[in-house]
Amino acid sequence: MAGNSDPLTPRAKLAVTAGKAVAAASRAAGRGSGSVIGGKVALRLDPDLLARLAQNLDVILVSATNGKTTTTRLIAEALRAAGPVVSNALGANMPAGITSALAGGSDAKFGVIEVDEKYLAGVARDTDPKCIALLNLSRDQLDRAAETRMLAENWREGLAGSKAVVIANCDDPLVVWAASSSPNVVWVAAGQMWKDDAWSCPSCGGVMQRPGDDWYCGECGFRRPTPSWALSGDHVLDPHGSAWPIHLQLPGRANKANAASSAAVAAVFGVPPQVALERMYQVQAVAGRYDVVQFQNRDLRLLLAKNPAGWLETFSLIDPPPAPVILSVNARGADGTDTSWLWDVDYTRLTGHPIFVLGDRKLDLAVRLEVAGQHFQVCENLDQAVQLCPPGRIEVIANYTAFQDLRRRVGN
Incomplete structure (x- = not known):
């Protein structure tokens, strides 16, 4: 009614x-x-x-x-x-x-x-x-x-x-x-x-x-x-x-x-x-975004970035270097299947951060980071990326379906 x-x-x-x-x-x-x-x-x-x-x-x-x-x-x-x-x-x-x-x-x-x-x-x-x-x-x-x-x-x-x-x-x-x-x-x-x-x-x-x-x-x-x-x-x-x-x-x-x-x-x-x-002030997280979760004895902060404007804002949030950063990009229906937008994102802003790359389109992202002169490691999954990260809080940035995948994996 x-x-x-x-x-x-x-x-x-x-x-x-x-x-x-x-x-x-x-x-x-x-x-x-x-x-x-x-x-x-x-x-x-x-x-x-x-x-x-x-x-x-x-x-x-x-x-x-x-x-x-x-x-x-x-x-x-x-x-x-x-x-x-x-x-x-x-x-x-x-x-x-x-x-x-x-x-x-x-x-x-x-x-x-x-x-x-x-x-x-x-x-x-x-x-x-x-x-x-x-x-x-x-x-x-x-x-x-x-x-x-x-x-x-x-x-x-x-x-x-x-x-x-x-x-x-x-x-x-x-x-x-x-x-x-x-x-x-x-x-x-x-x-x-x-x-x-x-x-x-x-x-x-x-x-x-x-x-x-x-x-x-x-x-x-x-x-x-x-x-x-x-x-x-x-x-x-x-x-x-x-x-x-x-x-x-x-x-x-x-x-x-x-x-x-x-x-x-x-x-x-x-x-x-x-x-x-x-x-x-009551709002702490929005559908998992900005949540800090415990995973494999580490603190992971989950950040959603779906397009160049969103990535630009998200880079301004993360802890300063040498905070480790995990990036995950998919290109499923809900994300849009065209990943050419990666070339509009200024990944030089991640200089000094150890970077770990995963997701369905991790190789597209790897090529983009290579051109941006960044040091990174390509990983099979979140578990492997977390194990490779140096100590400290980990910033995890993912696009839409990659973010949902991560939430399921960490039980969020």
């Missing part, structure tokens, strides 16, 4: 019940959470189910190339100060997974939903969100995802005239261009380390000028908007100029940026920055 004031139709109730039964059977068979298959069955029985489930919720959508799962968790924690929350916390972010998540939230006030970039326009159409957070766009899954400007265009067209308050990162030109079709945008200066997908103007194709932290197109005048909220060191600056300390257990600049955007979202629903930021 989506709420007592507007009960679901008999067909919708049947769809929810059938979806939950299929999900439970999938879990019992050891095939994961079952949320995706359950949602697919439910949507097959009632194609309008997602819209029905969303109709009594204040829906918040979160989309980006990097940081959506973490930001969704941070927003959900902040909004619990204002009422019960239902969320797809495990990252099943396409319509089937989203439907499954909402079906489990009968008493919720807020639906905080992570959405895959390619599905944002459709999910926004179905769920009538009150708020949409747009964090960044960069190259990812090159064999499947459209070129980044096409994704931005999809967002721009899909969100044109939306009634939602759009919380958007003003430091990413692609996000700004996508959000500019919306009548109600709140700009957040969340920063952007990776700039290699925004050298040409998304509006006219001209060359972007980037003096300092600013950016503008010298040809058409498209430029960085003035932010209402900003990340400033370890603080969030609100629209009144007050600085609020960021309290996080999650590491790194990127997570402070996620917290700044999350505070801006929470404020839309009346949760003050101080309350929102204090509640975000």
Whole structure:
């Protein structure tokens, strides 16, 4: 049920019940959470189910190339100060997974939903969100995802005239261009380390000028908007100029940026920055990311990096040399099968670290590291890599399915 004031139709109730039964059977068979298959069955029985489930919720959508799962968790924690929350916390972010998540939230006030970039326009159409957070766009899954400007265009067209308050990162030109079709945008200066997908103007194709932290197109005048909220060191600056300390257990600049955007979202629903930021401290790890686990009498910190922008942020998190680093890369369906993105990652940042390489595409990674002048050893599996590592905490960086493989091996 989506709420007592507007009960679901008999067909919708049947769809929810059938979806939950299929999900439970999938879990019992050891095939994961079952949320995706359950949602697919439910949507097959009632194609309008997602819209029905969303109709009594204040829906918040979160989309980006990097940081959506973490930001969704941070927003959900902040909004619990204002009422019960239902969320797809495990990252099943396409319509089937989203439907499954909402079906489990009968008493919720807020639906905080992570959405895959390619599905944002459709999910926004179905769920009538009150708020949409747009964090960044960069190259990812090159064999499947459209070129980044096409994704931005999809967002721009899909969100044109939306009634939602759009919380958007003003430091990413692609996000700004996508959000500019919306009548109600709140700009957040969340920063952007990776700039290699925004050298040409998304509006006219001209060359972007980037003096300092600013950016503008010298040809058409498209430029960085003035932010209402900003990340400033370890603080969030609100629209009144007050600085609020960021309290996080999650590491790194990127997570402070996620917290700044999350505070801006929470404020839309009346949760003050101080309350929102204090509640975000509860988040220790997100679907295994940032967890430190014991394995073979060693401490392994598990870090997820799926694309060049993500690897760049992750390199800024790791302990300084000579901390050992294990890198694992796969190229399965969920990762994207094209590994040419490895050549966009600056692996010279690992100079001085002992490096150990594994995963389905360890040889692709080895060639890339060789060209970057790095010293490394290719390993058959995690056990061998850990045994070869010198003493001390081990930083383990993996892309999507490689990360899932590692979690299974360490029992996380």
